[in-house]
Amino acid sequence: MSTFLNLLVYGLADGAILALAALGFVLIYKATSVINFAQGEFLLVGAYMFYTAFVVLGLPLVAAVLVGVVVATLIGVLVERFILRPMIGEDPISIIMVTIGLSMLLKALVQMFYGTSPKSQPAILPRSSVEFLGATVPLNRLLVILIAAVVLTAFTIFFRRSRHGIAMRAVADDQQAAMTMGISVRRIFALAWVLAAVSALIAGVLLADISAVDQNLAGFGLMVFPVVILGGLDSVPGTIVGGLIIGLLTQFVSGYQDPGLATVVPYVVLVLILLVRPYGLFGETRIERV
Amino acid sequence: MSTATGTPSPGTSGALVPGGGPGAALLSLNNVEVIYDDVILVLRGLSLTVAEGQIVALLGSNGAGKSTTLKAVSGLLPSEHGEVTDGTISFRGEDITRVDAAQRVTRGMSLCMEGRHVFEHLSVAENLVAGAYTRSGKESAEDLDKVYEFFPKLADMRARIAGYLSGGEQQMLAIGRALMARPTLLMLDEPSLGLAPLLVQEIFGYIKRLNTETGLTVLVIEQNARRALEVADHGYIMEQGRIVLEGPAAELRENPDVKEFYLGLGEEGGRKSYRDVKHYKRRKRWL
Numbered sequence: 036m037s038t039f040l041n042l043l044v045y046g047l048a049d050g051a052i053l054a055l056a057a058l059g060f061v062l063i064y065k066a067t068s069v070i071n072f073a074q075g076e077f078l079l080v081g082a083y084m085f086y087t088a089f090v091v092l093g094l095p096l097v098a099a100v101l102v103g104v105v106v107a108t109l110i111g112v113l114v115e116r117f118i119l120r121p122m123i124g125e126d127p128i129s130i131i132m133v134t135i136g137l138s139m140l141l142k143a144l145v146q147m148f149y150g151t152s153p154k155s156q157p158a159i160l161p162r163s164s165v166e167f168l169g170a171t172v173p174l175n176r177l178l179v180i181l182i183a184a185v186v187l188t189a190f191t192i193f194f195r196r197s198r199h200g201i202a203m204r205a206v207a208d209d210q211q212a213a214m215t216m217g218i219s220v221r222r223i224f225a226l227a228w229v230l231a232a233v234s235a236l237i238a239g240v241l242l243a244d245i246s247a248v249d250q251n252l253a254g255f256g257l258m259v260f261p262v263v264i265l266g267g268l269d270s271v272p273g274t275i276v277g278g279l280i281i282g283l284l285t286q287f288v289s290g291y292q293d294p295g296l297a298t299v300v301p302y303v304v305l306v307l308i309l310l311v312r313p314y315g316l317f318g319e320t321r322i323e324r325v
Numbered sequence: 326m327s328t329a330t331g332t333p334s335p336g337t338s339g340a341l342v343p344g345g346g347p348g349a350a351l352l353s354l355n356n357v358e359v360i361y362d363d364v365i366l367v368l369r370g371l372s373l374t375v376a377e378g379q380i381v382a383l384l385g386s387n388g389a390g391k392s393t394t395l396k397a398v399s400g401l402l403p404s405e406h407g408e409v410t411d412g413t414i415s416f417r418g419e420d421i422t423r424v425d426a427a428q429r430v431t432r433g434m435s436l437c438m439e440g441r442h443v444f445e446h447l448s449v450a451e452n453l454v455a456g457a458y459t460r461s462g463k464e465s466a467e468d469l470d471k472v473y474e475f476f477p478k479l480a481d482m483r484a485r486i487a488g489y490l491s492g493g494e495q496q497m498l499a500i501g502r503a504l505m506a507r508p509t510l511l512m513l514d515e516p517s518l519g520l521a522p523l524l525v526q527e528i529f530g531y532i533k534r535l536n537t538e539t540g541l542t543v544l545v546i547e548q549n550a551r552r553a554l555e556v557a558d559h560g561y562i563m564e565q566g567r568i569v570l571e572g573p574a575a576e577l578r579e580n581p582d583v584k585e586f587y588l589g590l591g592e593e594g595g596r597k598s599y600r601d602v603k604h605y606k607r608r609k610r611w612l
């Protein structure tokens with residue numbers, strides 16, 4: 036029972052981080068139809084930016100988070116403006132190639148400035164444990180789940196209620212019609228990249244805190260693909276459910292079976308689900324009527 | 326009534342008084358030429374004027390360039406690889422030929438695209454909020470109530486997903502959404518497209534009411550010339566990228582050529598089938 040509870044908490048924490056990382060991917064795909072293969076590297080860069088502000092520059096936690104957010108915003112804007120915008124109208128394969136190139140570039144830049152060995156960063160979340168239904172569960176995982184839930188809720192409210200959030204969904208639905216409402220499509224594209232970079236920063240910082248500040252962060256980001264295909268490329272609630280399923284699944288398989296199998300399992304489930312539901316679990320159904 | 330002969334002949338509408346006020350030119354296109362993809366010439370020196378406070382109908386057969394005209398006015402051409410290569414478009418006396426689309430909305434024009442184009446995955450209320458993108462939150466909350474008051478049906482369906490509304494409901498939503506930008510000029514591209522005759526009448530009723538009750542200026546494209554000329558003050562008829570005929574709606578309704586080609590009435594007054602009209606059209610063109 037205690038193993039079960041522990042795996043549950045670990046799985047939910049992984050899943051919550053995956054959901055945050057996948058959220059950025061889905062935003063970009065929904066608003067701009069670009070498949071961003073650099074989402075994992077956004078996590079990596081985010082974590083290293085925070086490390087730089089927090090450890091290298093020695094800023095207080097809140098200031099370091101703010102610096103991270105500002106830098107992530109900047110990266111989002113620059114990537115959209117100078118890498119993706121010139122590609123508007125090019126065919127999807129070229130755009131995919133560009134995002135793969137971007138992922139390699141970001142990874143190389145991180146290696147160039149920070150080297151390949153892990154960086155030590157003091158723990159931000161408490162390392163203590165709490166007793167919970169007879170099991171000892173780590174507090175930091177519980178906090179990761181909480182923080183991710185708050186951030187995801189904030190994003191959801193943004194998309195449902197705010198003018199810019201609704202405008203973003205409008206652009207995702209029908210670009211030309213959005214233009215007739217005076218919505219600047221370019222600005223929305225930039226906004227999508229910014230939000231993706233910021234959510235990846237938060238995911239990266241949380242992940243680094245429960246694992247380590249190193250190159251593997253980008254590898255974890257690769258799991259975004261099973262998550263989004265499971266949840267549906269264009270569904271925000273889908274990324275949350277998809278993230279949690281993949282997170283739980285890998286932890287349970289790794290705990291009860293073996294860790295090697297756990298790395299394959301997400302992809303097996305992915306194929307099975309695609310066979311039954313090609314748009315993923317929550318993919319927007321194409322509305323068809325006259 | 327004047328029949329243009331290739332050169333623009335404005336002035337017939339008596340709507341070229343500069344400055345504001347009813348009767349002044351709100352929108353004018355002067356010898357506008359539009360080319361798509363650098364080679365496809367669609368508008369060939371089109372000139373027209375929309376006077377403030379009027380309903381102006383733009384009529385013409387399929388492919389004449391009516392939608393292109395509205396896209397040129399609202400600045401949507403760049404997104405379709407089109408470009409105004411000659412001539413000027415001015416709105417409220419200012420040249421807007423090169424102004425970007427979002428700016429034009431802020432300056433007071435709103436376009437309802439052909440085929441409604443509601444945001445299918447957004448609710449009715451969210452569609453309307455999106456329409457008010459250029460306005461402040463407080464103003465748009467007021468306007469939302471006004472739109473619901475004007476289209477009570479939309480108020481009942483505010484939480485429904487727009488993609489599942491009927492065609493008529495979607496058209497009301499598209500018009501309501503365009504109104505949320507609080508335009509001085511509303512442009513409608515075939516609002517009756519695909520609607521049953523009764524609904525067409527309802528939609529045109531709304532257009533007329535908007536014009537009389539709020540003084541909104543309307544430029545409307547229609548295939549159904551009869552319906553359009555009933556509500557319009559002034560009409561323009563397009564062929565192959567040019568205006569070939571224009572005049573007050575009442576005069577156009579009585580014009581024998583218009584009757585024959587656009588109202589589907591022959592000399593003897595009987596209704597002609599669309600096929601016959603098409604056939605005639607091939608033999609006799611406007612120019």
Ligand SMILES: Nc1ncnc2c1ncn2[C@@H]1O[C@H](COP(=O)(O)OP(=O)(O)OP(=O)(O)O)[C@@H](O)[C@H]1O
Nearest residue numbers: 361362365367386387388389390391392393394405
């Ligand atoms: N994006 C485009 N690229 C190339 N050619 C275009 C484009 N849009 C329209 N055209 C061409 O321009 C011409 C005029 O099209 P437009 O849509 O303006 O006609 P219309 O008068 O609105 O016709 P309809 O009554 O069928 O809506 C057509 O021959 C069309 O093929």
Ligand SMILES: [Mg+2]
Nearest residue numbers: 391392393439
């Ligand atoms: Mg058209």
